[in-house]
Amino acid sequence: MDCTEYRLLMTARIDNELDAATMAQFAAHVANCPECEEEYEALSGLSSDVRMHGERYAAPAHLKQRILSALPHRPPVSREAGKWPWAWINFGAALASSAAFVVTLGLYMAAPTSTNGLEEDVVSSHYRSLLVGHLTDVASSDQHMVKPWFTGKLDFSPPAYDFAARGYTLIGGRLDYLHGRTVAALVYQHRQHIVNLFVWPEQGKDGTAQQSVSRQGFQLLAWSDHGLRYWAISDAAPQDLAELRNLLDAQIRGETSSGSQK
Ligand SMILES: [Zn+2]
Structure with missing residues (x-):
C-alpha cells in the first residue's frame, strides 16, 4: 500500500x-x-477534540412522544398523477434511514459483552499510547514518584505499585481520557509487553465479576475494588493480566490490613 x-x-x-x-x-x-x-x-x-468538547444534546422524552403521536399509522397513498405525496415520501425516506440507524445502534448495543463502547475506548487509548509514543507523562519505576505525580491532577489516588521483582515493572503513569472522564493510566512492562492499567473511581461496582475479553488482538481485563474501576489491556496472555491483578490485590490488601497507606 x-x-x-x-x-x-x-x-x-x-x-x-x-x-x-x-x-x-x-x-x-x-x-x-x-x-x-x-x-x-x-x-x-x-x-478527540470533537469527542471531548463537542456539544451534545439528548432528545427529551416529550419530543419523542410528540414525534410518535404526529406519525400517521399509514402514509396516504395517491394514485392520481401529479399528486404524489412527496412530503410523505421524503418523510418516509428520513424515517427509513433513522430506522436503519436504530437497527445499527441496536446491533451495536446488543453485541455480547459490549460495555457501550468502553472497551473500544480502552483499545484506542492503549493503541494510541503505543502508536504516538506517548506512554507516560511521568516516566519512573519509582512508585513514590508516580503516585504523588497524580496528586492534584485527579480527584482520586490511583494505586501505583511497582512489581519489578515479580516481572511487572512500573514504567510510569499518565493522564488519559476514557469514555468521557479523566482517568489514571499506570504503565507496566511485562517481558516485551506493555500493559496499560486504567483506573478511575466508580462506586457500586465492587463485587462485579471480573471481565476478561479480547478485542482487536488485545487482551482486556476489568474488575472493581474499593470503589475503583480497573481496566488492564495488553497484547500479553490473559493470565498475565490476571497475575498483575493478583499482585495489585495482594498489595492493596496488605496495606489495608496493616493500616498504613503509602
Ligand atoms: Zn505515508
Whole structure:
C-alpha cells in the first residue's frame, strides 16, 4: 500500500474499524512516514477534540412522544398523477434511514459483552499510547514518584505499585481520557509487553465479576475494588493480566490490613 491508501484508512483507524492485521500494517507505516504521521495526528486530534468538547444534546422524552403521536399509522397513498405525496415520501425516506440507524445502534448495543463502547475506548487509548509514543507523562519505576505525580491532577489516588521483582515493572503513569472522564493510566512492562492499567473511581461496582475479553488482538481485563474501576489491556496472555491483578490485590490488601497507606 502507498501513502494515498493509508490516508484513506485514517478515519477508519480513528474509528477503530480496522482489523488487527491492517491496524498493525497501518501503525508500521505511520511510524516510518512523517507525512502520514502528521496527517494522522491532526485527524485524531480533531476527532478527540470533537469527542471531548463537542456539544451534545439528548432528545427529551416529550419530543419523542410528540414525534410518535404526529406519525400517521399509514402514509396516504395517491394514485392520481401529479399528486404524489412527496412530503410523505421524503418523510418516509428520513424515517427509513433513522430506522436503519436504530437497527445499527441496536446491533451495536446488543453485541455480547459490549460495555457501550468502553472497551473500544480502552483499545484506542492503549493503541494510541503505543502508536504516538506517548506512554507516560511521568516516566519512573519509582512508585513514590508516580503516585504523588497524580496528586492534584485527579480527584482520586490511583494505586501505583511497582512489581519489578515479580516481572511487572512500573514504567510510569499518565493522564488519559476514557469514555468521557479523566482517568489514571499506570504503565507496566511485562517481558516485551506493555500493559496499560486504567483506573478511575466508580462506586457500586465492587463485587462485579471480573471481565476478561479480547478485542482487536488485545487482551482486556476489568474488575472493581474499593470503589475503583480497573481496566488492564495488553497484547500479553490473559493470565498475565490476571497475575498483575493478583499482585495489585495482594498489595492493596496488605496495606489495608496493616493500616498504613503509602
Ligand atoms: Zn505515508
